[in-house]
Amino acid sequence: MRIGIVGAGLLGTAVGLNLLRKGHSLTVYNRTRSKTAPLQKEGAKIVESPKKVSENSDIVFSIVKNADAVKKVAFGDECIACGKHDGLIVCDMSTINPISSKEIAKEFSNRGIPFLDTPVMGGPNVAITGELVMMVGGQKEIFEKCKPVFDDIANKVFHLGPNSSAHSVKIAMNLQIALLALAISEGITLARGANIDPEIFLKILNSTYFKTGMSENKAYKMLKGDYNPTFTLSNLKKDLDTINEAAKSYGLSLPMATRANQVYKDAEDKGFGELDYTAILDYLNKSSK
Numbered sequence: 001m002r003i004g005i006v007g008a009g010l011l012g013t014a015v016g017l018n019l020l021r022k023g024h025s026l027t028v029y030n031r032t033r034s035k036t037a038p039l040q041k042e043g044a045k046i047v048e049s050p051k052k053v054s055e056n057s058d059i060v061f062s063i064v065k066n067a068d069a070v071k072k073v074a075f076g077d078e079c080i081a082c083g084k085h086d087g088l089i090v091c092d093m094s095t096i097n098p099i100s101s102k103e104i105a106k107e108f109s110n111r112g113i114p115f116l117d118t119p120v121m122g123g124p125n126v127a128i129t130g131e132l133v134m135m136v137g138g139q140k141e142i143f144e145k146c147k148p149v150f151d152d153i154a155n156k157v158f159h160l161g162p163n164s165s166a167h168s169v170k171i172a173m174n175l176q177i178a179l180l181a182l183a184i185s186e187g188i189t190l191a192r193g194a195n196i197d198p199e200i201f202l203k204i205l206n207s208t209y210f211k212t213g214m215s216e217n218k219a220y221k222m223l224k225g226d227y228n229p230t231f232t233l234s235n236l237k238k239d240l241d242t243i244n245e246a247a248k249s250y251g252l253s254l255p256m257a258t259r260a261n262q263v264y265k266d267a268e269d270k271g272f273g274e275l276d277y278t279a280i281l282d283y284l285n286k287s288s289k
C-alpha cells in the first residue's frame, strides 16, 4: 500500500521515518513545510496539500494536534477527502475527543471513504522503531486490510470495535500519563523538600511493585532538568480538556482529572507548554515554594 501522512510533528515524523526505513513509499504534507525536511531527506515525497497526499496514497494517516485540525485537513480546502479515489482508506492517529472522532467517521462515511480511528500509545522514541501500541476503531474488514501496515507501525495492535471506540480508550490512557507525571513530580518535590536525594526516592520506588516505565526511565531525565519534548505539555493539557469533556458527556465526575487539568493549564499559562510534559516537575519546583 502507498502510505500518506498529513502532519509531520514530533509523532508524524517518527512514524514516517520508520515506514521509510521499512521500505514503504511515503507522501507527506505538513502545514509548516520546513518540518518535513527529515522525511524528505530519507525519501518521502513532500506535497503541497492533504488532497495531494490522498491522491498519491492508498492509506492516509492524519497525525495533527487536535480535532479542529483533523477536521480542517480532512474536509477543509484541498483536503484529504478532496483527493478521494477507489481504494483510499483514511486513518486518524491524532488524540482527539471520541465525540469528534465519531463525527469525523460519519462525514467520511457520507463521502464514501472508509475511515478508522488509530490512536497510539508511545512517543517518537518508540515510533521510530515501529514499537507503538495501536488502538483501532472501525470496520473489521477495513482493519484487516490495513493490518500489515499497522504491524509495521506498532508491535501491539488492538481492534476495539466501531469508530471512536479507540479514542475512548486512548483518552483513558492519557489520563494515566498525566496523573503519573504529577505523582512522580510531587514525590520528587516532597523528597527534595525533606533534603532527601531524589535519586534515593526513585531507587526505592523502583524496588517496589509501584515502579513504572516512567519512574524507571523518564524520571532520571526529569532529575537532570532535560525537558526536550517527545510529547509537549501543551498537547497533554489538550488531552486533559478532552478527558474532562468526555467525562462530562458521560455524566461522570473525575476529581483528579479535573484538578490535573487546572495544574497543567497553569503550567501552560506560565510558559511550560512547548517543553516535554514532564516539565510539570519544574513547574512544581517553581510554584510550590
Ligand SMILES: NC(=O)c1ccc[n+]([C@@H]2O[C@H](COP(=O)([O-])OP(=O)(O)OC[C@H]3O[C@@H](n4cnc5c(N)ncnc54)[C@H](OP(=O)(O)O)[C@@H]3O)[C@@H](O)[C@H]2O)c1
Pocket: 006, 007, 008, 009, 010, 011, 012, 030, 031, 032, 035, 063, 064, 065, 066, 068, 069, 072, 073, 093, 094, 095, 096, 120, 121, 122, 123, 124, 230, 231, 232, 235, 239
Ligand atoms: N508525541 C507523542 O508522544 C504522541 C503520542 C501519541 C499521540 N500523540 C498525538 O498525536 C498528535 C500529534 O502529536 P505531536 O506530538 O506530533 O504534536 P506536535 O509535534 O505538536 O505536532 C502537531 C502537528 O499538528 C499540525 N497542526 C496543528 N494545528 C494544525 C492545523 N490547524 N492545521 C493543520 N495542521 C495542524 C502541526 O503542523 P505545524 O507543524 O504546521 O504546526 C504539526 O504537524 C496529537 O494529537 C498528539 O496528542 C502524540
